[in-house]
Every structure is written in structure tokens, then in C-alpha cells.
Amino acid sequence: MNNIDHKISQINEIKQLDETVINKIAAGEVVERPASAVKELIENSIDAGSTDILIEVADGGKTLIRVTDDGHGMSEIDLPMALRRHATSKLKNNNLLDINSFGFRGEALPSLGAVGRLRIVSHKEGHGAYEIAVNGGDCSSTKPAARVPGTTIELRDLFYATPARLKFLRSNKSELKAITDAVKGLSISTPSVGFTLIDKIAEKSRILLQVRKESDDSIKAKKNRLERVLGKEFSKNAISIDVTRDDINLTGYVCLPTYARASNAMQYFYVNSRQVRDKQLIGALRAAYSDFMPRDRFPAAAIYINCKSEFVDVNVHPGKAEVRFRDSQSVRSLIITGIKKLIAIEGQRSSSTLSTAALGIMRNGTLDITRTVEEKFDNNLQNRNYNVVNRSPYKNIEPAFKETWKPSARDLGTENQPSKFKEEFQNFPLGAPLAQFNENYIISQNNDGIVIIDQHAAHERLVYEKLKKQIKDNKIEVQVLLVPEILEFSESEILILLEYKDKLSDYGLKINQFGINSIAVQEIPAILNFQNIGKLISDILDELADLENSESLEKEIDAVLSRIACHGSIRSGRRLKIEEMNSLLREMENTPNSGQCNHGRPTHVSLKLNDLERLFGRK
Ligand SMILES: Nc1ncnc2c1ncn2[C@@H]1O[C@H](COP(=O)(O)OP(=O)(O)OP(=O)(O)O)[C@@H](O)[C@H]1O
Ligand SMILES: [Mg+2]
Structure with a gap:
């Protein structure tokens, strides 16, 4: 770039810029890339009452963008006006506060005409068809043409008249992606209009998006x-x-x-x-x-x-x-x-995708028994120090007979208990607990099939919601520690903790400075009942450090609470009695947002009996 000459405005007289330069300057703002040209043209077509719009592009829109519509069209007199800057048919009574159309500035078409080769063919009912062209700002006169009512606007060689702009365009692929996104976005706002987007490669065409018009925009x-x-x-x-x-x-x-x-x-x-x-x-x-x-x-x-x-x-x-x-x-x-x-x-619902995906995995045969046998065989060979290349993709899977894989259903107390719950709770959304698996997953049965519940994720949400409610009602229950827990931190960490001291005490966590490098924890939220206070405080510190630029107090509170909840929850790996499982499920049913844990992971997935039967080829 040339250096800026600070005296230039003294040397030259003030002149009005000519129309072509004005349009090029405006185009810099309106037409950033091919996708913005596509957006402007489609918006014009929708404003013209079209019900079907065809968009054809080539080379990511760089060499060709053509939009064909069945809207009300333009007359021979309208055509040159449409290319004039600040000329529009859409603004009522010059009132910028009463805009009911996409367009209102009257600058899209003149801007496009200033930076590419623009040709418009239009037929307004009762006026016949005409065309007009503008190349890099030079406008032709109108001449008769042939087409059915509606308008076709073709923009070729975008930015050929502004080479600096051309250099900033991305690859054809990414420009095409931006165009597709623009068409998708517009199509979602107006379902009463049908859209077809075609990528033209040499003589071939590829349909990228095709949506039929819906009856209305409801x-x-x-x-x-x-x-x-x-x-x-x-x-x-x-x-x-x-x-x-x-x-x-x-x-x-x-x-x-x-x-x-x-x-x-x-x-x-x-x-x-x-x-x-x-x-x-x-x-x-x-x-x-x-x-x-x-x-x-x-x-x-x-x-x-x-x-x-x-x-x-x-x-x-x-x-x-x-x-x-x-x-x-x-x-x-x-x-x-x-x-x-x-x-x-x-919130009780959790993503349907998950159970579908789980079923998909089963169908794909991950539980291939023959492979597991092969794996055991490989292990045996390895144990005997033979030099074996491990061919199995399942080398990280623990042998099936190891302790942790034992289903803990046998540990569920007396024989009759599962059936007792079954009768009473099978009609409930989360069903009656049957067993605990891998010491973290509760398996229950409801009228539709089976539900698998992640006990840690579920409990985390319950504790979190309870804490939030207690704080909201100003009734946080605390547990006074008989012997305060003394914890060491760095000076800067202590400063952060002391800064938030009052807020933490609102959450039931009472701390005080204890010497230069330590704090004493005197009270904790009663709901917690946990051992490792040190880990909780250092987690909270992480959260607070992360939140330094945090926008709102609300977010800080939620983040810290979420941490507390995570620590106060039943850890995975704890065996639960069937009564405990049952009360967890019932509490989940009565807790808002219990479909997900605080981190957005699902707390439960369900497998419908129907799907299971299909899985086994029974249906
Ligand atoms: N596909 C079309 N069918 C019918 N008329 C059109 C079509 N495209 C443009 N026009 C006419 O040309 C005029 C100018 O279009 P242009 O896009 O430049 O401005 P605008 O839509 O009024 O405002 P904006 O610059 O905000 O888009 C429009 O007001 C409209 O009357
Ligand atoms: Mg417009």
C-alpha cells in the first residue's frame, strides 16, 4: 500500500464521486463474497412473491450465479430503475421503521452490477419480457427477450472489476459451502417457497439442496x-x-x-x-x-x-x-x-440419537463372540511368551471373566425384592430397577422396554437442582465441621478464595484465612457428606480462575454449584442396594432437567422392547 499523504486533502478540490465508484464502494459492504450475492438475489425473489426459486452456481459462485424465480417480475421501465442506486419499490412512505420486506435500501443490484457482469431477464404479467445488462458499472439499454413471467438474474465473473476483492475469495469448495449455508438459512425462514440449488460442473449438474414448497409459513x-x-x-x-x-x-x-x-x-x-x-x-x-x-x-x-x-x-x-x-x-x-x-x-427426555446409536453399535456386531474367543486365545499365547502380533482390534477390552465385569444383580438383597418393585413401579417413566451393572449403570424395566441409568450423572443433577433450590429459598443446610479442615494453597489462590469468601458462604461453604498460605474450612453444605474437601476447593478455584472474565454472577454461581454437586454425587463404582436405586429413579422423575447431568451428558437411555425384538430378528 502507498503511504497515506496527509496533505492530499489540501491539494485537491472537493469533487462528487461518480456513480460507478460509489457503487463499487457500496458493493464492498453489501457483497462480501459469492454467498452474499446469492443471498441478495434470493431475497429479491422472495420479496417478488415467488413460490419456486432455482439457484445455479459454478466454481463456488465465482464464475456464475443464476437465480430464476416465478415472482411478479419487472417491466421494461422497471429494469433500468432496478439498477439505479437507492431506487427501490419496497420502502413505504420513506419510513425506515415500517419495513416488511427483505430489501429496502435499493442498493443490491447496482452493487452487483458494479463488481461483476450482471444480466436481468424479466417478464411482468401483461408487459412482456425484457432484458438489460450491466458490466462493471456500464449499463446497456433494454431489449425484448423471451421467458415466462418471473425473473432470471445472472451474475458472471464476480469481482472481475475489483481484482483486489477477487484475491480474498476462498477455495471454490468453501465458497460453495457458504452459498449452501446461505440458501439453507433462507429456506428455513420461508417454507412456503421451494428451493433448488444446483452446482454446475462443466456440462454436468449436481443438486445440492432441493426442498419442495410447503403450504404456508406456519x-x-x-x-x-x-x-x-x-x-x-x-x-x-x-x-x-x-x-x-x-x-x-x-x-x-x-x-x-x-x-x-x-x-x-x-x-x-x-x-x-x-x-x-x-x-x-x-x-x-x-x-x-x-x-x-x-x-x-x-x-x-x-x-x-x-x-x-x-x-x-x-x-x-x-x-x-x-x-x-x-x-x-x-x-x-x-x-x-x-x-x-x-x-x-x-428435561426428563434425553437425546433419541443416543439409544439409536447404541442400537446401531449392537447391530454392527461389536459383540462378536468369535472375536472374543480369538482374543482370549491371543492372550494365552502372549502369556506363554510367544511372539504374536496382536491382530485384534479389541486389545483394550478386559477379559470377560474379570471381576469388574460381573453383573451385580446377584447382590440385590433378597430374592423377592426386584419383583416387588416391578409391580409397583413398572408403569413409571424410569421403571422398576432390576440390576446394577459395572457398578455405575442401573438397569430398569418400564412398560416400553429397558432403561439404563448412569447413577453418577443422575445423582449429580439431583444434587445440583437441590442445591440451587436451597440457595434460591435461602435455606442452604450446612454441616459444621467439628475439626476445621486446614488446606494449603498459593498466595494468589488464597486471594481468589478470599475474594469469593462471602459468595461461597452463601453456598454453605464457610472458609477463613489460616496463616499466610492456608485456609480453614469450617462449614460445608450438608448435602455433600463427602471426604475430599481439598479436591473440591481446588476444583472451585479452577472454576473461579476460568470465570475471571465471566459476564455474570449467575454464571459464577452455577459453575461453582455444579462443581459442588459433582463432588457430592454418588460416585460411579459404588454398589447400590435396590432400595437406593429405586429411590434414585423416583427422585429423578420428580426433579427438573433430570434427563441430563450438569455437563449435558444424558443420565439415561432407553431401549424399547420393539427395538430389542428387531435386534434379535423377532420382528
Ligand atoms: N427477482 C425480482 N423480481 C422482481 N423485482 C425485482 C427482483 N429483483 C429486484 N427487483 C426490483 O428491483 C429493485 C431493486 O432491487 P435491489 O435488490 O437493488 O434493492 P431492494 O431489494 O429494494 O433493496 P436492498 O438493497 O435492501 O436489497 C427492487 O426494489 C425490486 O423492485
Ligand atoms: Mg434487494
Whole structure:
């Protein structure tokens, strides 16, 4: 880059920029990459009332983007106007607070025409078909053309007129992915429109996405569209939400916490049908799940916010991907409380994917008995010091006859007990306990089949919810230690602990400084009843250090509580009596959010009798 000449504005007179330069500057903001051009063109087609939209691209949209629609089209007079900057048919009474269309700025088409070769063919009912072209800002005159009513807009050689921009484009593959994401996003907002996305490779075509139009844009239609676009697993694990407060309506589908994702790519937000990527909304969704999901996992969701157009300013960013709410706090709290409540109700469910996946594994024959025999044989050979190459992929599996693999069903007390519970509790959602397996999994039977419960995960959630309730009701029960536990920490750790001393005491954990490098723990939450206080405090320290930049007190509380709960829970490896199992299951049924532990892992999975029978070829 040339150095900036600080005197330039003194030397030159002030001149109006010409139209082509203005359009190129605007294009820099509106058209970032091929996907943004695709988005602008599709939005124009939807605004024109189209019911079917075909999108064809080549080379990741770099050499060709063509959008064909069956909307109301443009007349011969409209065509040159559409290419003029700040010319639009969409803004009513010049009122930027009353926007009911995707477009309103009147700058997408002139911007595209400034940076690529644009050709529009359009037929407005009763006016015939015409075409117009613009290359790098130079506009042709209109001429008659042939096509049925609707519009085709073709953009070739994007950024050929702005080579600097061209250099910043990514590989064809990643540009194509961004285009596909843009089409998916738009298709989810308007299920009443059908979409087909085609990648043109030489003479061949590849359909990347095809969704038929639904009868309307209702929430049911949206669910069908979501299933088509995001897959069956999404819809199977989604819970529908519909809440309204202060004239703001929130509908959509949010997933069970156990259907957590590795990134936030499966989060779709729409404000009055417009897809937005808004930090505030993403943050609110995160906060809604903070109790159920570890910080490095993300919920999947499609959220539609509808409100009067004057409640929201969409004119914040040229790409219109951000919005500003008049009362952003109430939108945030609507999302957080709405979703939290919903998960509390549905929290008993855990992801359907898990049991399906488990069944899949069984079907794949992981329990191949012949292999296990082969493995034992290999082990025998190794024991005799023969030089054997271990061919088996199961070398980490402990031999089947080792102590820990013994099912502990035999240890369940008297013979009659399991059947006693069976009669009484088989109708309950989590059924009647039958056995404990590997000293962590409770196996129970309900009317549908069997349920396998992770006792540690389940108990962790129960303790956590109990603690939260006690704190909320200001009734935390504490246990005074007869002999205070003295623990050593570094000076900086002691400083952190003392900083949070009052808050920790609200949680029932009373500490005091004891010399320079130690603290004395005097009280602990009664619910804990655990041995290793030192480990708990150092875990809490980790949590607090992590939270140094934490946004809210609420999050700090939850993170620390979650740690306490984890320590106060039945560890895996503890054998439970059948009564203990039964009371754990019954308590789970009465505890909110008990489908997942505090880290979002499922607390239980169920295998339906039907599936088991299919597994054994009985059905
Ligand atoms: N596919 C189409 N069918 C019918 N009319 C169209 C189509 N595409 C564009 N137009 C007309 O051309 C005008 C200009 O389109 P352009 O995208 O530049 O601006 P806009 O949509 O009004 O606003 P924005 O810049 O915010 O998108 C539109 O207002 C509309 O009247
Ligand atoms: Mg537009």
C-alpha cells in the first residue's frame, strides 16, 4: 500500500464521486463474497412473491450465479430503475421503521452490477419480457427477450472489476459451502417457497439442496422444512417453543441438551423472517443452556422472533445481518426464561440419537463372540511368551471373566425384592430397577422396554437442582465441621478464595484465612457428606480462575454449584442396594432437567422392547 499523504486533502478540490465508484464502494459492504450475492438475489425473489426459486452456481459462485424465480417480475421501465442506486419499490412512505420486506435500501443490484457482469431477464404479467445488462458499472439499454413471467438474474465473473476483492475469495469448495449455508438459512425462514440449488460442473449438474414448497409459513411447515434441511436427527431431538411477552413472540425449535454440537453452526435466528447473526441472541441462547451444557458445546436451534416492525431496527448493517431491538433486555430474557422452562419440562427426555446409536453399535456386531474367543486365545499365547502380533482390534477390552465385569444383580438383597418393585413401579417413566451393572449403570424395566441409568450423572443433577433450590429459598443446610479442615494453597489462590469468601458462604461453604498460605474450612453444605474437601476447593478455584472474565454472577454461581454437586454425587463404582436405586429413579422423575447431568451428558437411555425384538430378528 502507498503511504497515506496527509496533505492530499489540501491539494485537491472537493469533487462528487461518480456513480460507478460509489457503487463499487457500496458493493464492498453489501457483497462480501459469492454467498452474499446469492443471498441478495434470493431475497429479491422472495420479496417478488415467488413460490419456486432455482439457484445455479459454478466454481463456488465465482464464475456464475443464476437465480430464476416465478415472482411478479419487472417491466421494461422497471429494469433500468432496478439498477439505479437507492431506487427501490419496497420502502413505504420513506419510513425506515415500517419495513416488511427483505430489501429496502435499493442498493443490491447496482452493487452487483458494479463488481461483476450482471444480466436481468424479466417478464411482468401483461408487459412482456425484457432484458438489460450491466458490466462493471456500464449499463446497456433494454431489449425484448423471451421467458415466462418471473425473473432470471445472472451474475458472471464476480469481482472481475475489483481484482483486489477477487484475491480474498476462498477455495471454490468453501465458497460453495457458504452459498449452501446461505440458501439453507433462507429456506428455513420461508417454507412456503421451494428451493433448488444446483452446482454446475462443466456440462454436468449436481443438486445440492432441493426442498419442495410447503403450504404456508406456519410453525408446522417450518418443522417440515427444518427436517428436510437440517436432517431427521435435528427434528427428532427438537422441542417446539412458543412464548409471547410484551408483544414479542418467540417460536421455533430448540434441541434437547444431549443433542449438543461442537460449534454454533446449527443455530438459526430469524427476526421478522430475516435471518440474523446477532451476538446478543447467540449469547442469550447460550445462557439459556448454561445449566445443561459444558462451555465448549453448543445447542442446535432455530428461533423465530416476531414483533412489530417498529420494535426493531434492521438498518444497522449493509448486509442486514444485525438488528437492534428497542428493548433488547426483554428479548434476551424471553429467550432465556422461555427455553429454560421448556427444558425443565422436557428435561426428563434425553437425546433419541443416543439409544439409536447404541442400537446401531449392537447391530454392527461389536459383540462378536468369535472375536472374543480369538482374543482370549491371543492372550494365552502372549502369556506363554510367544511372539504374536496382536491382530485384534479389541486389545483394550478386559477379559470377560474379570471381576469388574460381573453383573451385580446377584447382590440385590433378597430374592423377592426386584419383583416387588416391578409391580409397583413398572408403569413409571424410569421403571422398576432390576440390576446394577459395572457398578455405575442401573438397569430398569418400564412398560416400553429397558432403561439404563448412569447413577453418577443422575445423582449429580439431583444434587445440583437441590442445591440451587436451597440457595434460591435461602435455606442452604450446612454441616459444621467439628475439626476445621486446614488446606494449603498459593498466595494468589488464597486471594481468589478470599475474594469469593462471602459468595461461597452463601453456598454453605464457610472458609477463613489460616496463616499466610492456608485456609480453614469450617462449614460445608450438608448435602455433600463427602471426604475430599481439598479436591473440591481446588476444583472451585479452577472454576473461579476460568470465570475471571465471566459476564455474570449467575454464571459464577452455577459453575461453582455444579462443581459442588459433582463432588457430592454418588460416585460411579459404588454398589447400590435396590432400595437406593429405586429411590434414585423416583427422585429423578420428580426433579427438573433430570434427563441430563450438569455437563449435558444424558443420565439415561432407553431401549424399547420393539427395538430389542428387531435386534434379535423377532420382528
Ligand atoms: N427477482 C425480482 N423480481 C422482481 N423485482 C425485482 C427482483 N429483483 C429486484 N427487483 C426490483 O428491483 C429493485 C431493486 O432491487 P435491489 O435488490 O437493488 O434493492 P431492494 O431489494 O429494494 O433493496 P436492498 O438493497 O435492501 O436489497 C427492487 O426494489 C425490486 O423492485
Ligand atoms: Mg434487494
